[in-house]
Amino acid sequence: MRHSIRIAVGPVQFRIGSDWAAPIAALERLYAGYPQDDARPAEATVRLFAARPWRRWVRPSVHIGGDFVVPDALPLPLSMGLLAAEMGMNLQVALGWRRHMLLHASAVARDGRALIMSGESGSGKSTLAALLGEDEWRLMGDEFTLIDPVGGDAFAFPRAVSLKNEAIAAVAGRVDAARLGPLMAGTPKGDIRHLIPRADAIAAMHEPARPALLLFPRFGGGTAIEPMGEGEVFVRLTEASTNYVALGEAGFAALTRLVRETPAFGISYPDSATGIALVEQLWAETLK
Amino acid sequence: MSAVLTFVDLLAGRRDAAALAPREWDGVIGVARSEAMLATLAHRLEGVDLPPSVAALFADQRAAAAVAQRQALWEAEMARRALAPVGIEFVLLKGAAYAAAGMACAAGRQIGDLDILVLASDIRRAENALLNAGWEWVKSDPYDDFYYREHMHELPPLIHKLRDRMIDVHHTILPRTHRITPDALALVSDAVASADGFAVLNPADMACHCAAHMLADGDLQGGLRNLWDFNLMTGDFAAADQGFWDRLDARARLHGLQESVRRAARLSRDLYGAVLPAGWDGHDPADRWFRQRLLARDDWGRVTQPLLEQAFYIRSHWLRMPAAMLARHLWTKWRKR
Numbered sequence: 001m002r003h004s005i006r007i008a009v010g011p012v013q014f015r016i017g018s019d020w021a022a023p024i025a026a027l028e029r030l031y032a033g034y035p036q037d038d039a040r041p042a043e044a045t046v047r048l049f050a051a052r053p054w055r056r057w058v059r060p061s062v063h064i065g066g067d068f069v070v071p072d073a074l075p076l077p078l079s080m081g082l083l084a085a086e087m088g089m090n091l092q093v094a095l096g097w098r099r100h101m102l103l104h105a106s107a108v109a110r111d112g113r114a115l116i117m118s119g120e121s122g123s124g125k126s127t128l129a130a131l132l133g134e135d136e137w138r139l140m141g142d143e144f145t146l147i148d149p150v151g152g153d154a155f156a157f158p159r160a161v162s163l164k165n166e167a168i169a170a171v172a173g174r175v176d177a178a179r180l181g182p183l184m185a186g187t188p189k190g191d192i193r194h195l196i197p198r199a200d201a202i203a204a205m206h207e208p209a210r211p212a213l214l215l216f217p218r219f220g221g222g223t224a225i226e227p228m229g230e231g232e233v234f235v236r237l238t239e240a241s242t243n244y245v246a247l248g249e250a251g252f253a254a255l256t257r258l259v260r261e262t263p264a265f266g267i268s269y270p271d272s273a274t275g276i277a278l279v280e281q282l283w284a285e286t287l288k
Numbered sequence: 289m290s291a292v293l294t295f296v297d298l299l300a301g302r303r304d305a306a307a308l309a310p311r312e313w314d315g316v317i318g319v320a321r322s323e324a325m326l327a328t329l330a331h332r333l334e335g336v337d338l339p340p341s342v343a344a345l346f347a348d349q350r351a352a353a354a355v356a357q358r359q360a361l362w363e364a365e366m367a368r369r370a371l372a373p374v375g376i377e378f379v380l381l382k383g384a385a386y387a388a389a390g391m392a393c394a395a396g397r398q399i400g401d402l403d404i405l406v407l408a409s410d411i412r413r414a415e416n417a418l419l420n421a422g423w424e425w426v427k428s429d430p431y432d433d434f435y436y437r438e439h440m441h442e443l444p445p446l447i448h449k450l451r452d453r454m455i456d457v458h459h460t461i462l463p464r465t466h467r468i469t470p471d472a473l474a475l476v477s478d479a480v481a482s483a484d485g486f487a488v489l490n491p492a493d494m495a496c497h498c499a500a501h502m503l504a505d506g507d508l509q510g511g512l513r514n515l516w517d518f519n520l521m522t523g524d525f526a527a528a529d530q531g532f533w534d535r536l537d538a539r540a541r542l543h544g545l546q547e548s549v550r551r552a553a554r555l556s557r558d559l560y561g562a563v564l565p566a567g568w569d570g571h572d573p574a575d576r577w578f579r580q581r582l583l584a585r586d587d588w589g590r591v592t593q594p595l596l597e598q599a600f601y602i603r604s605h606w607l608r609m610p611a612a613m614l615a616r617h618l619w620t621k622w623r624k625r
Contacts, residue, residue: 001588038310039310041310041311041317041339042314043341045317045318045588067589068321097348098348098349098351099344246355247355248358
């Protein structure tokens with residue numbers, strides 16, 4: 001394709017091709033600090049393309065293609081090319097990756113142990129992970145957490161964090177502006193702005209962490225902590241995994257172990273500060 | 289060299305995988321994924337000295353394909369449990385059949401829907417038994433439903449409400465309206481038992497169906513994979529049975545599929561290096577269009593010749609139904625857009 005870039009996030013080497021220069025330039029900036037290994041073949045391909053040649057210029061709209069595609073997915077305007085690239089990368093991992101059990105969850109680590117947060121979009125899992133990643137924690141990822149089916153360790157997928165709506169202001173005030181991507185207003189997912197993870201989190205992206213605590217955050221409402229039973233955790237995580245079924249017995253074994261060995265809680269919190277306090281409190285209690 | 293040619297050369301064993309440049313793998317992996325053949329390639333190159341990340345990716349693919357195949361055969365077992373009590377025997381087709389029979393082409397092969405063949409006289413009862421066992425309609429559109437029932441060689445697709453897996457119940461292997469009418473009764477009555485206990489088509493019929501599916505029915509989507517199946521199965525059948533090619537010829541004539549079978553054999557020679565017996569080793573100028581269509585992918589896995597693709601799409605419809613009916617069908621479909 002006309003423009004392309006290679007990006008390695010966690011264990012996945014991507015190549016992303018585009019009919020336009022702008023999305024690639026934006027990716028180059030976001031991923032400048034990520035490791036580059038030109039000798040490494042790409043495991044996953046993303047294509048950002050114009051459905052018709054003239055749509056490269058006339059009302060340019062970005063279709064998301066690649067090894068795996070969602071049929072009938074709507075294109076995005078060129079101004080949201082970065083979001084298209086992000087969606088394309090997520091899609092390849094969600095549908096194509098088989099080495100690990102994938103959880104749609106954010107994760108942070110401390111002292112080699114991982115805190116995994118799973119929840120719907122809007123639960124605040126990304127924001128909490130981003131904020132914790134600015135503190136004493138290593139950000140492992142805001143979208144996917146990878147569980148090794150053999151050893152049970154969690155592996156990181158620290159792509160650029162996708163901050164949405166109110167989270168943008170909550171995080172932007174705390175970080176160097178050079179670590180923020182352009183603001184994309186009014187996307188189908190609301191306002192979006194990317195945060196480049198800290199350099200130490202990127203440098204440590206291949207280091208495993210032992211799952212130590214599972215949280216199911218819920219943003220909004222009163223402050224509450226609810227211990228969660230194994231059955232509920234198991235079912236929620238099967239729903240949060242994009243490849244649980246495809247992994248067959250290995251997926252079942254990995255998930256069973258994760259659920260049996262990791263204490264789990266639902267937490268609800270009215271604001272980020274409270275959420276972080278709850279996380280720190282549970283972490284301290286669990287690891288006592 | 290283009291990635292698709294490198295990919296085909298790797299499958300055919302004409303190129304040393306260990307000698308590929310790192311950048312060449314990008315395209316090879318991309319093309320293999322677009323053809324749903326990455327796990328097939330992973331099996332073909334098992335044991336070869338590969339870059340570490342490629343070796344790891346291929347190991348993932350082989351493991352995933354093994355799970356997927358077990359799941360596909362479980363689905364076949366579910367169909368057997370639904371149909372056996374009402375006395376309906378079926379023949380497994382395509383991917384599930386290759387897996388059940390432990391064939392070489394099954395290694396790493398992606399298996400989509402479960403395809404089964406029943407006698408035309410059993411089709412209504414098969415439908416009822418499956419509906420009672422938890423399968424449901426996928427198509428809600430009345431015209432599509434009518435079209436399938438009147439003109440196709442299979443029931444409208446059914447999906448199992450708990451397992452989310454599709455089943456295609458065939459009563460023959462080409463649409464009813466197709467210019468060619470294979471002998472469906474012969475396909476079922478001459479089926480053989482596989483190692484797993486499922487019935488599968490006999491070797492010659494299996495090769496006929498593979499060629500028909502690739503060249504007489506479809507528009508050559510996934511053609512490289514179907515051709516790879518054909519290449520491996522005919523090679524193995526011929527190695528096990530000296531008279532295989534003659535038997536294949538006779539069977540192809542019975543089903544009216546001689547042209548497709550002959551072409552599939554020539555294409556498997558041209559692309560994958562199959563060695564053909566004297567009578568089969570000919571040339572047809574039209575083959576070049578098929579080769580071009582099969583190889584029309586760029587290094588990013590995109591189809592490179594949209595016009596050729598379109599032409600094969602039109603050809604597939606042209607073969608499937610008479611002109612007046614095709615016009616009526618396209619008109620109805622167009623109005624519903």
